[in-house]
Amino acid sequence: MKSNHLNVPKMFRIGIILFLFVMTGIAICGQILIHEEKDNKINDLLDRGSYLTSLIALHPTKDLQGRKQDFFLRTLSEYTTYEGFVYCFIHDQSGHSFVSLAPNKLASQIPLDVQRASLQAMGLSKRTFQLNGTQNTIYEFAKPIFESGQKTGTVRLGFKLPQVSIFSFERIRFLAMIALFIFAVVLFFYYGIKLTLQPLKKISEDLQYTCNGSGLVNAQSSSTNGVAFMVKDLGQSLSQIKEKLVKIEADNMKLVSKLGVTAFEKKQIAAILDCINLGIIIVDIHDDVSHVNDYMLKLLKKSYAEAIGCPLTEFLNHDDIQAFISKQEDGMSYRSGEYIETTFPKHAPADTFSVSFSELKETESGLVGKMILIRKITNEKLAEEARKDFIAHIAHEFKTPLTSIKSYSEMLMDGEVNDIELKKEFYNTINTEADRLASLIQNLLSISRIEMGNLSINKSLVKTESLVGDSLAAIETAAQTKHIVIEKNLPDNFFSIVGDKELLKVALINVLSNAVKYTQDHGNITLSLFEQDDFIVFNIIDSGCGISQDDLPRIFEKSFRSSDPLVIKKPGSGLGLALTSEIIQLHGGEIEVESELGEGTRFLIKLPKEEYYIGKQ
């Protein structure tokens, strides 16, 4: 804290300065006064000399020589009381002085040329000279005396300039007044300036305080309160501030530039986030929403403006998610990658979402916010459920024939089946179920290979005659058991197709065995083969139980089985038609189905034909 009181050396300096000011003022005023007085005295001397000389010269010489001489001299003496009066000589016509009012030996000190010139003058004349042997300057006035037009004499008066003294009482008094005035003026100006500069000083101090406080500049306050120091400090501060301002301006430009880049990047990031097919909510450390992407806004049917700044709990209004985030935040249970599955019943009642949460951290600032990711997993859930259902279905499909084989064979081995017919039935069942198991495995493997994309199709020229023959042979026993008649409308010249014979055989057998399976005893099946446009068409018609219109669109789905009791009675994996459809598509063909419940079913398998065909063999 700086003292506002003046200290002694400073007072002394101010006193010295004031004194010098006053003395200089006095000296200047004194010099002016002396010079002026000197001029006045010279003028006065000249006026007085001229007047007195002219006055004396008006008198006739006889008045100055006769009985009036005493009166004249007395009168003259009164005039010559003037302090500058030096001498008075009155000469007659011959140049002899008959009146001489002068100190002794003075006449000899007056230069002769001056005396001569004065005596010869015909009018009033003035001359200055220095007395011989002295430094005194004498002003001599001379005027001839005329009487009746005749020069009768000459009057000569000598004056010296009176001494001008600075130390006269009046002058000292005057100078003292001047000094007092100057002192007062200087004091007035000093305190006036000081008062005027007070705000400036305050500004300077504030500036330095601000500078020191903010660390903007390395301002160091002077310990002296002088105006000069203050101005110096102020100047330094201003200079440093100016430098800093330049730097700040440069930094500001960089920041503005960075801000521009950041704003651009932010827009880009926002655009990227908007393209992501996930709900993204970013909140700050106060859990207020700072960004939401389009997906989330659409899901919650809210606008960006009403989302920003809104507390997360209010924005989501979802107890499950809030509970999950709170649990994650308690620090004990937070694990990256954890998520919950939930729904938004108000906004998307049919969908399931996974919600995960992660903390947003920066190296320098630490935790800066949180990000909540909301992903629609409806399809995954459905797929997962479908996968589980499929596995359950397949396990069931495997275990069912296995159960038959195991239980039937156990009973046979235990000797519990003695009746020949029953024995035959049991062996037949074991055989059928073993075939069913083999077929199931074959279908599963084929489907798996197709789905994994590594099914290699061994394409070759396939004779449809052979394909049809092999396929019919595979179902012949089953058809005969049920006394089903198979009608064949085959062309004389069999067509050939390009494809994988084994896979095509699987496809055809699946359709034919379904026809046998779902056709009642003594029913009939028709297999036709013909050419239609660019396709070879296999037309399989059965007189079976048919497929309901509800089930028709789903029969090619993997593991789909109709709920129709007539269908349920028959063993089936629900894989056959799915596999057939896949195989036909792999060959660039089409499979179509038409059916009426209780009337029968018609399958059309269309395969691209080749340019040539092989004749009937």
Added chain:
Amino acid sequence: MGNNKKVLVVDDEAHIRRVIEVKLKKHGYQVITAINGKEGLNLIITQKPDVVISDIMMPEMDGEALCKKTNSLKKERSFLTIILTCRISSDEESWTADMQDTLFIEKPFSPSMLVECIDQYFGGSSK
């Protein structure tokens, strides 16, 4: 032996129904069959079997639904329910905790073991 106890076999698979039927008949049980849970439920109410052997996966009404629906009937008349399961997951049987006189037999099962379970049930109940 079965003492002419009535056993209901509920399964959509004809071969399974058949083998159980043959086995149980050989052991003195009277056997009736149904192809799904719905048909089975009707027979339980009307025929009042002493034992119900049911598959889990069936159309119309599955074994779980049948078991749950008939559990309340056991307060008036107790009967044994045997569920034939493929045991796909470990928690598959969790719902049976509240079921009375219910036991699981995993497929593929042994017909002899099945009969043994039923005999044991009746042997125990006669004591």
